[in-house]
Amino acid sequence: xxxxxxxxxxxxxxxxxxxxxxxxxxxxxxxxxxxxxxxxxxxxxxxxxxxxxxxxxxxxxxxxxxxxxxxxxxxxxxxxxxxxxxxxxxxxxxxxxxxxxxxxxxxxxxxxxxxxxxxxxxxxxxxxxxxxxxxxxxxxxxxxxxxxxxxxxxxxxxxxxxxxxxxxxxxxxxxxxxxxxxxxxxxxxxxxxxxxxxxxxxxxxxxxxxxxxxxxxxxxxxxxxxxxxxxxxxxxxxxxxxxxxxxxxxxxxxxxxxxxxxxxxxxxxxxxxxxxxxxxxxxxxxxxxxxxxxxxxxxxxxxxxxxxxxxxxxxxxxxxxx
Amino acid sequence: xxxxxxxxxxxxxxxxxxxxxxxxxxxxxxxxxxxxxxxxxxxxxxxxxxxxxxxxxxxxxxxxxxxxxxxxxxxxxxxxxxxxxxxxxxxxxxxxxxxxxxxxxxxxxxxxxxxxxxxxxxxxxxxxxxxxxxxxxxxxxxxxxxxxxxxxxxxxxxxxxxxxxxxxxxxxxxxxxxxxxxxxxxxxxxxxxxxxxxxxxxxxxxxxxxxxxxxxxxxxxxxxxxxxxxxxxxxxxxxxxxxxxxxxxxxxxxxxxxxxxxxxxxxxxxxxxxxxxxxxxxxxxxxxxxxxxxxxxxxxxxxxxxxxxxxxxxxxxxxxxxxxxxxxxxxxxxxxxxxxxxxxxxxxxxxxxxxxxxxxxxxxxxxxxxxxxxxxxxxxxxxxxxxxxxxxxxxxxxxxxxxxxxxxxxxxxxxxxxxxxxxxxxxxxxxxxxxxxxxxxxxxxxxxxxxxxxxxxxxxxxxxxxxxxxxxxxxxxxxxxxxxxxxxxxxxxxxxxxxxxxxxxxxxxxxxxxxxxxxxxxxxxxxxxxxxxxxxxxxxxxxxxxxxxxxxxxxxxxxxxxxxxxxxxxxxxxxxxxxxxxxxxxxxxxxxxxxxxxxxxxxxxxxxxxxxxxxxxxxxxxxxxxxxxxxxxxxxxxxxxxxxxxx
Numbered sequence: 001x002x003x004x005x006x007x008x009x010x011x012x013x014x015x016x017x018x019x020x021x022x023x024x025x026x027x028x029x030x031x032x033x034x035x036x037x038x039x040x041x042x043x044x045x046x047x048x049x050x051x052x053x054x055x056x057x058x059x060x061x062x063x064x065x066x067x068x069x070x071x072x073x074x075x076x077x078x079x080x081x082x083x084x085x086x087x088x089x090x091x092x093x094x095x096x097x098x099x100x101x102x103x104x105x106x107x108x109x110x111x112x113x114x115x116x117x118x119x120x121x122x123x124x125x126x127x128x129x130x131x132x133x134x135x136x137x138x139x140x141x142x143x144x145x146x147x148x149x150x151x152x153x154x155x156x157x158x159x160x161x162x163x164x165x166x167x168x169x170x171x172x173x174x175x176x177x178x179x180x181x182x183x184x185x186x187x188x189x190x191x192x193x194x195x196x197x198x199x200x201x202x203x204x205x206x207x208x209x210x211x212x213x214x215x216x217x218x219x220x221x222x223x224x225x226x227x228x229x230x231x232x233x234x235x236x237x238x239x240x241x242x243x244x245x246x247x248x249x250x251x252x253x254x255x256x257x258x259x260x261x262x263x264x265x266x267x268x269x270x271x272x273x274x275x276x277x278x279x280x281x282x283x284x285x286x287x288x289x290x291x292x293x294x295x296x297x298x299x300x301x302x303x304x305x306x307x308x309x310x311x312x313x314x315x316x317x318x319x320x321x322x
Numbered sequence: 323x324x325x326x327x328x329x330x331x332x333x334x335x336x337x338x339x340x341x342x343x344x345x346x347x348x349x350x351x352x353x354x355x356x357x358x359x360x361x362x363x364x365x366x367x368x369x370x371x372x373x374x375x376x377x378x379x380x381x382x383x384x385x386x387x388x389x390x391x392x393x394x395x396x397x398x399x400x401x402x403x404x405x406x407x408x409x410x411x412x413x414x415x416x417x418x419x420x421x422x423x424x425x426x427x428x429x430x431x432x433x434x435x436x437x438x439x440x441x442x443x444x445x446x447x448x449x450x451x452x453x454x455x456x457x458x459x460x461x462x463x464x465x466x467x468x469x470x471x472x473x474x475x476x477x478x479x480x481x482x483x484x485x486x487x488x489x490x491x492x493x494x495x496x497x498x499x500x501x502x503x504x505x506x507x508x509x510x511x512x513x514x515x516x517x518x519x520x521x522x523x524x525x526x527x528x529x530x531x532x533x534x535x536x537x538x539x540x541x542x543x544x545x546x547x548x549x550x551x552x553x554x555x556x557x558x559x560x561x562x563x564x565x566x567x568x569x570x571x572x573x574x575x576x577x578x579x580x581x582x583x584x585x586x587x588x589x590x591x592x593x594x595x596x597x598x599x600x601x602x603x604x605x606x607x608x609x610x611x612x613x614x615x616x617x618x619x620x621x622x623x624x625x626x627x628x629x630x631x632x633x634x635x636x637x638x639x640x641x642x643x644x645x646x647x648x649x650x651x652x653x654x655x656x657x658x659x660x661x662x663x664x665x666x667x668x669x670x671x672x673x674x675x676x677x678x679x680x681x682x683x684x685x686x687x688x689x690x691x692x693x694x695x696x697x698x699x700x701x702x703x704x705x706x707x708x709x710x711x712x713x714x715x716x717x718x719x720x721x722x723x724x725x726x727x728x729x730x731x732x733x734x735x736x737x738x739x740x741x742x743x744x745x746x747x748x749x750x751x752x753x754x755x756x757x758x759x760x761x762x763x764x765x766x767x768x769x770x771x772x773x774x775x776x777x778x779x780x781x782x783x784x785x786x787x788x789x790x791x792x793x794x795x796x797x798x799x800x801x802x803x804x805x806x807x808x809x810x811x812x813x814x815x816x817x818x819x820x821x822x823x824x825x826x827x828x829x830x831x832x833x834x835x836x837x838x839x840x841x842x843x844x845x846x847x848x849x850x851x852x853x854x855x856x857x858x859x860x861x862x863x864x865x866x867x868x869x870x871x872x873x874x875x876x877x878x879x880x881x882x883x884x885x886x887x888x889x890x891x892x893x894x895x896x897x898x899x900x901x902x903x904x905x906x907x908x909x910x911x912x913x914x915x916x917x918x919x920x921x922x923x924x925x926x927x928x929x930x931x932x933x934x935x936x937x938x939x940x941x942x943x944x945x946x947x948x949x950x951x952x953x954x955x956x957x958x959x960x961x962x963x964x965x966x967x968x969x
Contacts (some may be wrong), residue, residue: 027903027906027907027911028899028902028903028906028911028912029899029902029903031896031899044428044431047431047435048431048435051435051438051439054439055438055439055442058442059442060506062445062446063507063635063636063844064442064445064446064449065449065840065841065842065843066445066449066453066454066457066840066841067442067445068499068500068503069454069496069500069840070438070441070442070445070457070461071442072495072496072499072500072503073461073489073492073493073496074438074461074492075492075495075496075499076491076492076493076494076495076496076499077465077488077489077492079492079495079873079877080488080491080492080495080877080880081488083877083880083881083884084484084488084884087881087884087885090885091885117895120884123472123473123476124472124473124474137473168472169469169472169473170468170469170472170473170484170485170488171465171468171469171472171488172427172431172468172471172472173468183906183911
């Protein structure tokens with residue numbers, strides 16, 4: 001009696017999972033068990049079934065023994081292809097790879113790693129996530145990484161939506177599919193606007209005056225690379241265009257600091273506009289090799305320079321709640 | 323669901339598909355009208371040029387025009403678009419037109435299914451072993467093309483291997499379905515009128531030349547398996563349609579009558595045998611003279627001809643018993659005898675005169691018959707497959723002028739002479755002889771063995787066989803058609819080439835097995851086979867149930883074969899993954915780049931209370947994954963630890 005009840009519940013649970021599979025992202029590596037792989041005939045598969053019935057009727061009507069043989073061979077082929085399609089998907093290991101940060105409005109590329117530990121190659125697996133599509137084969141005992149692009153609309157964390165992975169190999173008569181949602185998220189930075197860097201104000205703490213020597217503040221031009229130039233100041237884009245290595249040189253105050261402060265932005269700007277403006281400044285400042293700090297309501301990033309510092313600032317902007 | 327995935331189809335599978343279509347149609351060429359073959363070849367050439375040279379595919383309106391032209395052409399050729407031959411023609415043309423319209427994945431499936439249909443249509447015309455082999459090849463190639471489309475970019479050999487593997491796995495399912503699927507005797511509804519045209523065989527009329535034309539065909543009329551030894555060749559008279567009505571040129575059968583009291587007085591040992599009759603679209607069933615016991619499906623006409631109620635349109639098997647020595651006294655009612663004496667006036671005056679002379683000089687009918695046989699024996703007739711053309715008085719011209727003829731000339735003239743002399747007589751057509759195959763013991767009777775002889779009514783012995791051909795050309799009956807007319811006989815039936823003869827026997831035996839077991843597998847044979855496997859009087863329900871379970875079993879085996887080793891191989895990995903997933907739920911997921919030992923160190927720092935278990939699990943995993951061979955103990959320990967692990 002009790003056992004029956006348990007069985008009943010477990011069946012109901014299975015059905016629930018099957019029908020309304022809504023149990024969010026799965027951490028770690030997902031193993032596609034037999035229960036998770038669904039299979040149905042495609043439209044050509046249904047037509048194939050109708051064709052077989054027609055051929056059977058024809059064979060009966062005309063007493064064609066070989067007609068029976070052909071019909072039954074094709075019927076067997078159709079049934080066997082169900083197993084092959086199922087086999088092509090089941091027992092696959094699926095995990096999340098990297099998901100690089102992007103700016104809002106761009107497309108976040110989620111890497112998904114498919115691993116095939118069987119001796120048989122998986123052919124023509126198709127991954128779909130919204131409008132994004134990717135197709136790959138996974139040879140025996142190999143990993144295969146595919147990227148799915150998801151449009152990043154808003155700043156903040158962008159989780160990977162549910163991914164449908166399906167296959168129609170080998171005949172296209174049946175389609176096996178499964179849903180996976182690796183626990184992955186990409187950080188979406190605020191979209192930078194197009195404002196220029198602010199004119200640096202004299203800082204009361206250091207009291208630096210404007211100097212005309214070579215400094216790190218204002219971009220003054222390009223000159224040929226010399227062996228002791230910092231690689232940070234190499235103008236990579238311009239070098240690529242001109243066939244020789246060029247170095248940016250700057251004039252202005254040596255090693256002065258800038259602060260990008262939420263509070264000093266015009267009062268009329270909204271939250272997102274402010275974040276966009278600050279993101280723009282962070283990018284420009286990092287590009288010019290400036291030392292800068294960021295002040296937001298409730299938090300601040302002390303001055304620093306370099307890519308890790310830039311990313312830290314952008315992260316604060318992306319996750320700003322206020 | 324079936325949207326085209328790519329705007330252009332991969333060229334290699336497309337070429338394979340074109341090859342499959344070509345194979346499917348190849349053997350149709352011998353049955354299709356010439357214009358259809360030419361048009362199909364042109365469309366095929368266009369498609370190949372598109373593949374090889376990049377010639378543009380025809381625009382839609384042109385395909386539409388071509389389709390309309392095809393339907394019109396079929397209508398002009400056949401006066402209808404319904405029926406078997408027009409249907410097959412349309413199917414073939416449709417296949418090639420569709421091949422010129424393959425732009426998306428959907429079209430590919432349509433073409434592949436049309437290939438399957440055209441392959442099936444081959445069996446309307448021939449179900450021989452070579453055709454079966456060709457169609458198996460066609461299906462393999464078409465399936466290879468489908469595999470190629472679903473996984474583009476692979477080498478052709480891989481696609482072929484996949485398709486071959488699937489077909490081999492489908493084989494057992496096919497066999498089970500073939501033997502167990504409850505068979506229904508067709509047709510399910512009325513067949514088109516042209517469904518059975520083109521079957522060779524004797525007809526219900528005989529004019530000079532009708533049997534000699536059959537003699538050029540080595541098609542098989544029927545096969546015979548004798549219970550005991552086969553009777554000597556000169557007794558092998560296979561009785562067919564009996565022709566009584568004569569209009570001066572053509573002999574015709576009279577309306578068949580069934581009478582209750584048909585009897586044969588048999589002498590000597592009876593002969594039991596089984597006949598496998600090829601379809602000939604007529605009612606009559608052939609039996610050795612004279613049949614004494616008929617199969618349940620047959621009736622005997624007043625002319626001692628066994629007939630079935632429906633025309634024989636598929637190969638049938640039946641058992642017969644005949645008596646080689648007999649007296650056939652039935653069928654001699656006054657009406658029958660009057661019909662057997664009727665002659666059209668004003669034909670063949672010289673033959674009439676000869677008959678009148680015999681009538682005057684011999685007192686009784688047996689003496690007249692003996693005189694006539696003597697006449698045929700002594701008149702130096704020549705037996706030839708190409709006799710000269712005869713005019714209005716054909717009997718006169720044959721008997722007294724040309725003296726060259728085939729069995730129908732001899733039989734026809736003899737019966738004419740008998741009737742003119744007042745002896746009731748009629749023409750019997752059928753087959754004489756047969757060729758015993760030493761390989762499997764079956765006797766094969768071919769269309770070339772077609773023969774015509776005579777029967778006279780003698781009050782003392784009833785209907786009595788007289789074969790004027792045997793009197794004039796004894797070698798025909800003693801040694802067969804090949805000895806009597808060697809130049810005209812079909813190539814394979816000629817003597818002399820021993821190896822060829824041997825090969826033919828082997829091939830015949832194989833074909834016979836094919837016919838008996840594959841083509842002749844009808845509802846009766848199915849019951850016979852199933853009862854041999856212990857199913858007593860199986861109903862269609864038990865057959866379906868057996869079918870269901872056995873096919874299910876086969877599929878289970880295939881599935882196990884496909885998924886073999888997938889689980890067992892990974893027990894260690896599975897335990898490790900379970901461990902990682904447990905931690906991942908606690909927010910400690912393992913990035914792909916982190917090794918198991920680093921991971922365990924990191925986890926231990928975060929969860930100091932489970933450090934022991936974490937390190938033990940990681941060590942066991944590393945040991946089994948990268949260290950020495952797996953032993954059952956450490957695997958069991960790893961599994962236990964993981965199961966009990968609760969971070």
